[in-house]
Amino acid sequence: MLLLQLLASGIQTGLIYALTAAGFALIFGATRIFHVAHGATFALAGYAFLETAVAGVPWPLACLVSLVVAVGFGLFMDAFVYRPILRHEGSFFTVFVAAFGMVVVVQSVLELAFGRSFVSYSSTLTRATAVLPGLYLAPIFWVIIAVTAAILLLTGVFLGRSRAGIGLRALSENPELLRAFGLSARRLSALAIALGSALAVPGAVLMAATSGLQPSIGPHVMLISLAASIVGGIGSLRGAVAAGVLLGVTESLVVSILDTQWSESAGFVLLFGFILFRPRGLLGQPVPR
Amino acid sequence: MIQRRTLLAASAASAALLLADRFSAAQEAGSYIIGTLFPMAGPNAEYGTIFTAGAQMALAHIAEDKMLRKPVELRAEDSQGTPQGGATGMTKLANVDHAIYTLIGFTGVSKAAAPIGQRNKVVMVNGGGVGPDLSGLAPLFWNVIPLIDKEIAAILPWLKAQGSKRVAVLYVDDPLGNAALQQMTAALPANGATLAGSFSIAPTAQQFGAIAAKIRDSSPDAVYFASYGAQQAQIIKQLRDNGVTQTLITYSAATIPSVRDLAEADGLVFTAQISDWTLTDPVTQRFVKDWRAKYNADPTTYHQNYYNAVRLFGMLAQSLEKADKPVDGEAMRAELLRVRRFALVGGEGSFDDNGNIAIPIQINRMKGGRAEKIG
Numbered sequence: 001m002l003l004l005q006l007l008a009s010g011i012q013t014g015l016i017y018a019l020t021a022a023g024f025a026l027i028f029g030a031t032r033i034f035h036v037a038h039g040a041t042f043a044l045a046g047y048a049f050l051e052t053a054v055a056g057v058p059w060p061l062a063c064l065v066s067l068v069v070a071v072g073f074g075l076f077m078d079a080f081v082y083r084p085i086l087r088h089e090g091s092f093f094t095v096f097v098a099a100f101g102m103v104v105v106v107q108s109v110l111e112l113a114f115g116r117s118f119v120s121y122s123s124t125l126t127r128a129t130a131v132l133p134g135l136y137l138a139p140i141f142w143v144i145i146a147v148t149a150a151i152l153l154l155t156g157v158f159l160g161r162s163r164a165g166i167g168l169r170a171l172s173e174n175p176e177l178l179r180a181f182g183l184s185a186r187r188l189s190a191l192a193i194a195l196g197s198a199l200a201v202p203g204a205v206l207m208a209a210t211s212g213l214q215p216s217i218g219p220h221v222m223l224i225s226l227a228a229s230i231v232g233g234i235g236s237l238r239g240a241v242a243a244g245v246l247l248g249v250t251e252s253l254v255v256s257i258l259d260t261q262w263s264e265s266a267g268f269v270l271l272f273g274f275i276l277f278r279p280r281g282l283l284g285q286p287v288p289r
Numbered sequence: 290m291i292q293r294r295t296l297l298a299a300s301a302a303s304a305a306l307l308l309a310d311r312f313s314a315a316q317e318a319g320s321y322i323i324g325t326l327f328p329m330a331g332p333n334a335e336y337g338t339i340f341t342a343g344a345q346m347a348l349a350h351i352a353e354d355k356m357l358r359k360p361v362e363l364r365a366e367d368s369q370g371t372p373q374g375g376a377t378g379m380t381k382l383a384n385v386d387h388a389i390y391t392l393i394g395f396t397g398v399s400k401a402a403a404p405i406g407q408r409n410k411v412v413m414v415n416g417g418g419v420g421p422d423l424s425g426l427a428p429l430f431w432n433v434i435p436l437i438d439k440e441i442a443a444i445l446p447w448l449k450a451q452g453s454k455r456v457a458v459l460y461v462d463d464p465l466g467n468a469a470l471q472q473m474t475a476a477l478p479a480n481g482a483t484l485a486g487s488f489s490i491a492p493t494a495q496q497f498g499a500i501a502a503k504i505r506d507s508s509p510d511a512v513y514f515a516s517y518g519a520q521q522a523q524i525i526k527q528l529r530d531n532g533v534t535q536t537l538i539t540y541s542a543a544t545i546p547s548v549r550d551l552a553e554a555d556g557l558v559f560t561a562q563i564s565d566w567t568l569t570d571p572v573t574q575r576f577v578k579d580w581r582a583k584y585n586a587d588p589t590t591y592h593q594n595y596y597n598a599v600r601l602f603g604m605l606a607q608s609l610e611k612a613d614k615p616v617d618g619e620a621m622r623a624e625l626l627r628v629r630r631f632a633l634v635g636g637e638g639s640f641d642d643n644g645n646i647a648i649p650i651q652i653n654r655m656k657g658g659r660a661e662k663i664g
Binding site: 002107116117120129130210211212214251252253260263264 | 462488496529545551
């Protein structure tokens with residue numbers, strides 16, 4: 001029963017990782033912008049939700065506030081950080097440093113505004129009860145599964161069926177061709193960042209309830225997103241989601257055979273394994289030799 | 290052959306350096322420099338804020354009382370709560386800021402910084418780290434906080450009285466956590482109990498769902514955890530959320546707002562030094578009164594410790610000034626060992642040969658966001 005419990009814990013953690021990584025993968029897949037500030041978006045979304053919910057605002061409205069903050073920050077980054085850099089020089093390193101600098105700024109702002117303490121959203125949904133002897137599940141386990149499934153479905157329909165979604169997929173392939181079809185690469189890029197930032201919200205809200213938040217969570221989130229994006233296949237949204245689950249389950253199951261402190265490292269061993277033996281990731285494009 | 294221009298440039302640079310050094314020395318001659326080596330960013334930054342607040346109040350009181358002939362300046366370095374940060378920060382405090390007295394926290398940070406401080410004759414006072422090997426770490430390294438061996442020794446009889454026969458230990462894999470595990474492993478059998486299981490975690494770990502499952506599987510009567518910072522709150526929340534209903538026990542690191550304010554921390558048992566804010570001695574009275582007036586809340590033991598650390602500097606430097614002796618590391622150590630007993634917040638504090646303060650430990654239970662003394 002311990003293995004089943006570890007698997008359930010891993011799925012819960014992994015789905016939160018998946019939700020965290022999905023936004024980053026979408027943005028990188030469509031725009032090729034290495035959006036390190038996705039971690040900052042996540043932190044802002046989480047704090048926006050927590051602070052409004054703690055102030056007595058009903059949780060659906062708090063989620064909406066969180067969504068507005070996340071999308072607003074994403075669009076701000078696009079308009080005032082990425083766009084000017086890409087207009088002038090546009091080197092990968094400049095974009096990376098600028099985005100990383102913004103992560104530090106956001107962390108400091110959160111520390112000033114809300115203090116440096118750990119904060120969490122207390123809910124009965126996170127309290128696990130025994131569903132079978134030795135198997136404890138919390139209602140939020142099912143919520144996380146439902147939310148992830150719904151988001152994957154909606155994002156899949158948007159990217160596969162809508163004109164804007166197809167444009168987003170084309171954006172990473174051939175921006176010049178987009179212009180020939182009368183589409184604006186700039187607008188599509190902003191749409192990708194807005195959508196990717198919105199995808200940070202469910203993960204941030206669920207993490208606020210399950211593990212809690214602190215101002216320095218941004219880099220940690222970014223590390224998970226990056227690992228999931230590489231394992232899943234650079235730029236593949238579905239791959240990132242699958243990799244998030246795989247990372248969570250691996251971290252959880254490994255404690256059944258190894259010392260508990262290897263839990264976190266196991267995910268990164270998996271990452272190195274993929275880099276060495278399957279660099280295209282789970283669902284990525286083959287790497288040309 | 291050295292060119293004339295190169296020679297001129299080198300001379301100008303040397304002159305500038307000499308002038309800068311003299312300017313810096315002149316500045317320092319005007320004040321005592323106290324350095325702080327606290328985590329100011331990252332998951333342990335909450336401690337940095339708390340530690341600094343305690344020190345600042347003591348500085349204000351020293352200035353108000355005109356205890357010293359020269360003003361005291363606080364210079365901060367971010368230790369990031371890591372040994373690397375401790376070594377870098379102490380090097381800068383000693384060599385660039387020329388601090389003569391430093392406030393330090395965290396076991397790993399202290400162990401990395403102590404040789405550097407000792408080499409530079411800088412006094413280091415710890416009010417936050419509790420690893421047992423911090424005792425006698427260096428002649429100029431003192432502790433104004435009881436170390437974890439004292440805290441564990443205090444909780445063992447309580448565990449026995451509660452009938453806890455199987456105790457699981459969750460510990461962070463660093464000098465502090467390993468020391469806690471070692472002591473629990475050695476002491477539990479003598480206490481009529483056994484170690485139900487030991488579970489190590491990385492200092493950066495944030496997910497404890499799987500570990501909760503392993504702890505439940507080990508069927509303990511109580512769970513002792515040794516961690517610090519935001520990780521403590523995450524441990525408490527996730528163990529409770531994942532069905533660990535046994536008594537959770539920890540040490541004084543839990544006396545921070547993020548643990549106190551956590552709903553899941555209700556019932557948490559923790560040891561800490563005695564902090565009686567109702568004491569009537571003038572030092573405690575003034576500290577508590579001013580603290581409540583400034584922050585509209587009660588102070589924590591960490592506030593008390595770093596207040597005491599700075600107050601100790603004030604008293605040592607005052608004695609040395611009166612005796613017309615230099616205020617430096619060696620002189621302060623000699624003065625500490627000569628006087629031994631000082632009027633501090635919480636009553637009279639006495640120091641042993643290793644510079645460790647002696648304070649009794651009490652057992653508390655968290656209830657409704659407040660700590661209740663239970664033993």
